[in-house]
Amino acid sequence: MSKFWERHPFWSLIIVLVIAVFIWAIFAPWPSGITDMFGRKKVFLNALFSGVTLGALYFLAASGFTLIFGLMQNVNLAHGSLYLLGGYVGYQISIATADASGNVVNYTFWWLLAFVGAFLACAIFGMFLQYAVFRRMEGDDLKQTLVTIGISIVAADLMLWYWGGDFYTIATPQWLAGPTQLPLATAVKSSGDVVFLKYPSVRLLILVAAIVIGVLMWLALNRTRVGMLVRAGVDDRDMLSASGVRIQRIFILVFAFGAGLAGIAGVVGGTFQSLAPGEDTSILLSSLVVVIVGGMGSIPGAALGALIIGLAEQFGSVYLPTYAPVLTFVIMAGVLAFRPQGLITSGR
Amino acid sequence: MAVVDHKTFDTNDADKEGVSEPSRTGVYWAVGLILVILPAFTGEFILSDIVSRILVMGMIALSLMFLAGYGGMVSLAQLTIAGVAAYMTAVFGTSAITEISIGLTWWIAVPIAIIIAMIFGTMVGALSVRTEGIYTIMITLAISAAFFFLANQNYDIFNGFSGINQVLPPVFVGVNWGNTIPFYYLCLFLAAVSYALVLYVSRSPFGLALQGIRDNPRRMAALGFNVTAHRIAAYTFASLVAGVGGVLMVWMNTAISPGAVSIAVVIDVLVMAVVGGLGHPVGAFLGAAVFIILETFALDVLETLGLPGERFQLLIGIGFLVIIFWSDDGLLGLWRKWRERSAKRDPLLGDLEGDGK
Numbered sequence: 056m057s058k059f060w061e062r063h064p065f066w067s068l069i070i071v072l073v074i075a076v077f078i079w080a081i082f083a084p085w086p087s088g089i090t091d092m093f094g095r096k097k098v099f100l101n102a103l104f105s106g107v108t109l110g111a112l113y114f115l116a117a118s119g120f121t122l123i124f125g126l127m128q129n130v131n132l133a134h135g136s137l138y139l140l141g142g143y144v145g146y147q148i149s150i151a152t153a154d155a156s157g158n159v160v161n162y163t164f165w166w167l168l169a170f171v172g173a174f175l176a177c178a179i180f181g182m183f184l185q186y187a188v189f190r191r192m193e194g195d196d197l198k199q200t201l202v203t204i205g206i207s208i209v210a211a212d213l214m215l216w217y218w219g220g221d222f223y224t225i226a227t228p229q230w231l232a233g234p235t236q237l238p239l240a241t242a243v244k245s246s247g248d249v250v251f252l253k254y255p256s257v258r259l260l261i262l263v264a265a266i267v268i269g270v271l272m273w274l275a276l277n278r279t280r281v282g283m284l285v286r287a288g289v290d291d292r293d294m295l296s297a298s299g300v301r302i303q304r305i306f307i308l309v310f311a312f313g314a315g316l317a318g319i320a321g322v323v324g325g326t327f328q329s330l331a332p333g334e335d336t337s338i339l340l341s342s343l344v345v346v347i348v349g350g351m352g353s354i355p356g357a358a359l360g361a362l363i364i365g366l367a368e369q370f371g372s373v374y375l376p377t378y379a380p381v382l383t384f385v386i387m388a389g390v391l392a393f394r395p396q397g398l399i400t401s402g403r
Numbered sequence: 404m405a406v407v408d409h410k411t412f413d414t415n416d417a418d419k420e421g422v423s424e425p426s427r428t429g430v431y432w433a434v435g436l437i438l439v440i441l442p443a444f445t446g447e448f449i450l451s452d453i454v455s456r457i458l459v460m461g462m463i464a465l466s467l468m469f470l471a472g473y474g475g476m477v478s479l480a481q482l483t484i485a486g487v488a489a490y491m492t493a494v495f496g497t498s499a500i501t502e503i504s505i506g507l508t509w510w511i512a513v514p515i516a517i518i519i520a521m522i523f524g525t526m527v528g529a530l531s532v533r534t535e536g537i538y539t540i541m542i543t544l545a546i547s548a549a550f551f552f553l554a555n556q557n558y559d560i561f562n563g564f565s566g567i568n569q570v571l572p573p574v575f576v577g578v579n580w581g582n583t584i585p586f587y588y589l590c591l592f593l594a595a596v597s598y599a600l601v602l603y604v605s606r607s608p609f610g611l612a613l614q615g616i617r618d619n620p621r622r623m624a625a626l627g628f629n630v631t632a633h634r635i636a637a638y639t640f641a642s643l644v645a646g647v648g649g650v651l652m653v654w655m656n657t658a659i660s661p662g663a664v665s666i667a668v669v670i671d672v673l674v675m676a677v678v679g680g681l682g683h684p685v686g687a688f689l690g691a692a693v694f695i696i697l698e699t700f701a702l703d704v705l706e707t708l709g710l711p712g713e714r715f716q717l718l719i720g721i722g723f724l725v726i727i728f729w730s731d732d733g734l735l736g737l738w739r740k741w742r743e744r745s746a747k748r749d750p751l752l753g754d755l756e757g758d759g760k
Contacts, residue, residue, distance in 0.1 A: 130537050132544075196537040197477060201677055201727050204670060208720030216714065336666045340548040343541050351538070377559070380552030387545060388530055395533040 077103075081239060100239060100252050102373040103366070108258040108327070110365025111265035115320035116338050117345040117357045118272065119313030125289045125352025126309050128196055129189055132203040134317055135339030136210035137177045141318025142325040142334070143214060144176040145169035146223045163228040173318035181314025185307050207335065215332050225325040231257040261323050268316075269358055276354065285309060289352060344383055348390045350397025359398055438591055442584045451583045451655075453699055458590040459655055461691035462597050462648035464675040465684055466641040469601050472681040473610060474637045475617035478531065480543040482672045483550045484524040484642045485649030486664035490554065490561060491516035492570060492653050499569035500562050509573040517646040524642025525635060532634040547669045555661040566660025570653050581654065590651055594688070597644045601684045604640060613637050674719060678726050680735030689734055694719070 060067045080099065120134045148169040153159050184206070192198045234253035276282035284305055287295045296302040324330065324338065341364065349360025367386055371379030390398060442450055467481040496512035498504040507515070531542045554561040561567075572581040572589075580589055604610045616623045616630050624630050653659045662668075671694065679690025697704065701715035710717075730736035 128537065130541060132540075198727060200477075200537060200540055201673075202724065204673065205720050205724040205727060208670065208674075208716055208723065212714060212716040212720060216711075216717075336548075340545060340666070343545045343548075347538075347541060347545060377557050378553075380549055380556060384546070384549035384553075387542075387549075391530050391533055391542065 097250075097252065098373060101254075102369045104252075104254050104258070106366035106369035107362065108262050108365075109369060110362040111262045112320060112323050112327070113341050113345050113365055114265055114269060114358050114361035115316055115323060117342040117349070117361055118269070118354055119316035119320075120342045121346045121349070121352055121354065121357045122285075122316075123310055123313040124346070126285060126292070127185075127189070127193075127306055130196070130200045130203065131313075132200060132339060133184070133207040133210060134203075134314075134342060135335035135337075136207045136214070137181065137314045137317035138321040138324065138338045139214060139330060139332075139335040140180065140210065141173035141177045141321030142225070142330040143218055143223070143321070144318065145173040145322035146225050146325055146330060148172040149225050162226070163230070166225070166228050169225065170319055170322050173322045174315040175318075177318030177321075178311040178315035182307050182311045184314075185310035189310075190303065190306070207339075211332065211335055220332055223325060223330040225322060225330075227257045227326060231260060235259055255327075258327055261327065265323075268319075269354070272354055281305070281308070344387050346397075347387055348398060350399040353397070353399050356397055356399035435595075442587060447583050450587050453695060455583075455587050455590045455655060457688065457692045457695050458587075458594040459648055459651045460672065460675060460695065461688035462594050462651070463645050464672050464679065464687035464691050465597055465601060466645035466648065467672060467676045468679075468681050468684060468687040469605075469641045469644065470637055471676065472683070472686075473605050473613050473617065474634060476531070476539045476634065476637070477673075478527070478543045478638070478641070479540060479669050479673060480524070480527045480531075480546050481641065481645045482669045483547040483664055484520050484527065484645040485652055486550065486554070486659070487523045488516045488520035488646035488649030489653035489659040489663070490567070491519045492650050493567040493659055494560060496570060498567045500567050503560065503562055503567060509575075513650055516650060517643065520646035520649060521639055521642040524645065525639045528635045528638025528642075532631055532638075544666075544669070547664070548666055551661055551665050554664060561661070564661060566658060566662075568658035568660075570657055570659065572654040572657075581657070586655070590655075593647055593651060597647065598684050598688070601644065605684075609633070609636070674723050676733075678723060678733050680730075680733030682732045682735050686733055686735045693734070697722070 080096075081103065116134070116138055119137075120131060123129055123131050123134075146169070149162075149165050150159065152165065159165055188202060188206075189199055192202065233256060235256045237252045237254055239252045274282075276286060284295065284300055287300075288302060288305055288309075292302055320338070321330070324334065328334075345357060345360040345364050347360075348363060349356030349358070363386065364383055367382050368379060371382040375382060441454065445454070463482055463485045466484070467478060470481070471477045492512055493500075494503055495505050495507050495515050496509055497506050505512075527543065527546055530546070531539045534542065554566075555564055557563065572579070572586060574580070578585050580586055605614070612623065612628050613633055615626075616628065616633055620630050623633075652663065656663070675690035675694045676687050677690070678693055679688065680686030697718065698715060701718060705711065705714055705718060726733055726737075730740065732739070
């Protein structure tokens with residue numbers, strides 16, 4: 056980080072300033088002039104939290120995508136299908152023991168099991184794809200990408216066939232359903248009481264879980280032997296395989312893990328948004344933009360990109376309603392114009 | 404008539420190995436003749452809902468084919484560029500949404516629309532050529548999605564979800580070009596011109612340089628070619644083809660809505676181009692023909708296969724996968740493979756016999 060400061064003093068200053076403004080806006084009570092310009096602080100804080108939690112969802116989806124891309128140069132355009140499949144599988148598990156009125160005994164257990172089940176289902180599907188399909192066309196990037204498009208068309212139609220066009224939402228366990236009061240003031244009443252921000256607990260939990268997964272992934276990549284092999288594969292897979300590593304196993308492992316993450320993201324998305332045909336493309340596109348902005352093949356890049364895109368979407372929809380999608384696009388275009396390799400580059 | 408058609412194709416089959424110029428010219432004449440006299444013995448439905456659509460979607464797939472086949476850049480933004488031209492035709496021309504449409508006559512509105520589409524396409528090119536190879540797909544897909552969401556949510560220019568309707572083709576030299584048969588000839592003429600133009604450009608010095616850049620950008624740069632400029636210029640040219648296709652698209656449907664530029668249709672255009680084959684401009688029209696005929700008759704095809712009728716996407720997806728697995732270059736590749744297999748080969752050199760070697 057100190058190197059970045061030395062090389063780009065100007066940009067560092069701007070980043071520090073932006074962060075400082077954000078921190079001030081989060082903690083300080085807003086003077087009336089700013090309230091007039093930007094609306095109430097509660098709206099701002101809500102957009103901020105929604106942006107960060109949306110970023111958590113995007114991170115879960117995009118980190119698998121970027122991992123697969125970084126190692127195998129495979130632009131997996133079926134990633135959205137894996138997300139939707141994970142969501143549907145999670146939904147089925149969560150209602151597996153439901154009685155006629157939809158009540159589930161011990162729901163928290165089944166809800167957590169949904170994550171495990173979605174991870175396993177997508178991981179197995181991913182392993183199958185890598186073993187049966189992509190292994191046969193290694194090195195032919197375009198062909199692999201076209202095949203993933205074909206798979207996503209077929210998978211989308213099969214899922215539509217089985218689950219239909221309805222919206223599904225995975226219910227939140229009782230103890231997470233309510234809001235949590237955060238120690239952040241949104242307003243001060245005339246009586247002098249401070250009003251604190253309330254925010255859905257489940258979203259906060261998922262944010263924490265995404266951060267934990269991100270940190271674990273970073274540790275696994277940087278502190279374990281398998282992680283070392285994966286990083287070596289990202290840098291030069293031919294040399295790695297020439298030095299006696301069974302690279303196909305690593306490919307299958309990474310593909311399974313990336314696909315499993317997409318499945319977990321599907322359950323998360325099903326919990327705080329909803330599942331329906333078409334969600335697969337929309338999450339795929341978000342992952343694409345996140346990965347383009349963050350830097351292709353880099354996990355920290357995916358985290359940064361997800362945070363930026365999540366915040367941009369939420370603030371955009373609050374403050375610039377009709378131009379929100381363009382804001383995301385402008386960010387992407389700006390990054391491409393000035394830093395085509397993405398904000399954080401991986402490996403070499 | 405049918406007998407004569409058959410004969411022409413048989414002649415072509417007979418000397419398939421020689422690929423002598425006269426036979427190819429013969430095929431051109433035959434196909435051209437059939438297309439020109441087609442309205443005489445087909446119904447309104449086939450002409451407007453199948454053949455005209457094939458020609459229009461084929462033009463958009465053609466612009467994708469030009470970039471992918473000659474430039475090595477698989478751009479998924481071509482339908483979006485056509486969509487820009489379509490929306491701009493509606494905005495600058497006349498439509499039912501009088502608050503948005505400026506109401507210029509068609510011979511001013513259409514060139515403006517195509518020029519804006521070309522500017523947009525050039526900008527897309529300038530952005531996406533900054534990264535290489537496989538990244539192009541990701542970036543252009545993201546751009547297409549951004550445009551779709553913008554058109555869906557913006558009511559000032561794009562009229563949101565419902566889009567702009569009543570965008571009618573002009574009445575010019577006493578002909579209402581919106582009628583089925585004149586519109587068919589308009590599509591046929593413009594598709595033929597685009598086809599010839601793409602072939603011409605691919606053989607021009609620019610096209611040859613572009614193909615050189617596709618095969619080895621570094622060497623071309625060392626030879627003094629400006630790689631980036633050539634790639635961006637390729638986008639500009641492809642945008643011209645896509646833009647003309649877009650104008651025809653809005654006239655064909657007499658409306659444009661975000662659904663026409665959605666990701667599903669973007670993927671459809673890619674499927675058309677890839678299924679047809681990226682090696683030759685005819686592949687784009689071939690792919691569009693297969694796709695649209697399948698789409699129209701999917702219900703019957705699926706029911707004969709014993710599947711529910713609404714599983715069209717499944718059929719397309721599986722067909723797409725089969726083509727990719729079995730052929731390097733779509734239907735054209737299959738045709739070439741079949742020709743080579745049926746020809747006698749020199750046992751030592753592997754050359755085709757009678758190749759003049």
